[in-house]
Amino acid sequence: MFDYSGFFADRMDSLRKTGQYRTFVEIERLAGRFPRALHHRPSGPREVTVWCSNDHLGMGQHPAVLAAMRATLDASGAAAGGSRNISGTTPHHVALEREMADLHGKERALSFITGYAANDAALYVLGRTLPDCAFFSDRLNHASMILAMRASGAERHVFAHNDPADLDRRLSTVRRGRPKVVAFESVYSMDGDMAPMADLCAVAERHDALVYVDEAHTVGMYGPQGAGLAAQLGVADGVTVLMGTFAKGFGTAGGYLAGPDPVIDAVRSLAPAFIFTLSMPPALAAGALASVRHLRAGDTERELLHERAGLLKSLLRRSGIPLVSDESHIVPVLVGDVDKCRRLAGILLDRHALYAQPINFPSVARGSERLRINPSPVHRPEDVHHFADVLDRTWDELGLPRTPAPAYAEPA
Structure with a gap:
């Protein structure tokens, strides 16, 4: 008799070994306060700031x-x-x-x-x-x-x-x-x-x-x-x-x-x-x-979106943190290692209450693992600066490579 449950259990184990197994972070959005949200953990809920939502303009709480x-x-x-x-x-x-x-x-x-x-x-x-x-x-x-x-x-x-x-x-x-x-x-x-x-x-x-x-x-x-x-x-x-x-x-x-x-x-x-x-x-x-x-x-939300994304990209470029692309409002931070990408996201969430989901294969090619950061109008400028600073310090802690920082004006 074919062992159906055993077959799929083995398949899931192989995904875990290759870093492809997907886990969920239980997040409860707080309408009127987003990007603040509650991260539900075994030890109890804690307030975090979400940096990977596709609600790019914050209209989900308008x-x-x-x-x-x-x-x-x-x-x-x-x-x-x-x-x-x-x-x-x-x-x-x-x-x-x-x-x-x-x-x-x-x-x-x-x-x-x-x-x-x-x-x-x-x-x-x-x-x-x-x-x-x-x-x-x-x-x-x-x-x-x-x-x-x-x-x-x-x-x-x-x-x-x-x-x-x-x-x-x-x-x-x-x-x-x-x-x-x-x-x-x-x-x-x-x-x-x-x-x-x-x-x-x-x-x-x-x-x-x-x-x-x-x-x-x-x-x-x-x-x-x-x-x-x-x-x-x-x-x-x-x-x-x-x-x-x-x-x-x-x-x-x-x-x-x-x-x-x-x-x-x-x-x-x-x-x-x-x-x-x-x-x-x-x-x-x-x-x-x-x-x-x-x-x-009106254009208010669109203008704020691109302003916040522009600020974050300028801060990360100044720190030499590599981006896959800087053409749009999406800010993909290139890590390039499946284990370090997961560790980076874990440190941001567990120590600093900053939620950014790691993106691994098959969503992206192996060797191009990343955090996809989505700033929005509901992220304040001080939120952007704080996130960039924490990411910069954690980057050093994990020994991740940097790119040469271009010369440009100090971001606002």
Whole structure:
């Protein structure tokens, strides 16, 4: 008889030995006080400062968002009651989708319960439905994109990360007139680097390819009214279908697509990841809508986000602490050793009440282990200075290598 439990126990032991086993830190956010949170430990809860949240603008605790969710929860209950086809389409979903289409200047938008589901639905339908479709996928695309393209059964070409010339070469190997989809992200969440969107879109246009862009880490945080990096760079019209999430810049949960009406309608009608899953709870849709409308009305949160991220990056560069990239609001601190990365995160949390989750393989390549730091508007300047100082001292304690510090003005 096969020992199923023993097999998986051995597999988990092998993950522990290679440093790939994932552990959870039990964190309770404190609304109105975030980034302060309670770390629940066997010895009892302790207040910590969170430095790795994807709630990049602090909108998860904004009064307008909470008020919209409370009002809708009281009016409509906890859930939509089914899939979008079966009782799950409410006025809140309709209003949210109209808002997202307007924000991005697209004909139609469609909301999902997660951003993962949005990528899965769209790329599966494109690959499955377009005749003899060929995908051209950036090497560092998110797992949700890669797995959806594979599941579609369509031919897939992987181009070098952020390399328009390699994309052009690979597109040139496919006959003209054949349906092609170029898929990439605008900001890559683990490295924090930005795609050369104008160049990639121009290459795709020359080859008559549909452009699919995951803007999960840019909507709300970049561009006019938070419309994303494509809008900021003036290339939004070159993006056929945009995927965004409400879970990061907008501080709630869920995902969405925006694009041409027939394409979005096809996803709505054909995608298993849309048809056979639960609708977003009405209160969640209402909270997301309140967040989007607030961020469209002013730039305060966006300006503070980039100010805090800029301050942290300047302090770390001055200390010679290596960064994977310094292009975006995401600050990935390169450790390069799985054990020391875990030890670094442990010291920050246990001694200094600073929570930054270590990122290891398979999320990043072996030898590029890191802390992904996400400063936000709710981190005060003194918080940023304190974190940088503690990280600097702990870096020395662990004997981690430094990079030469460039000459520049003293940060504020």
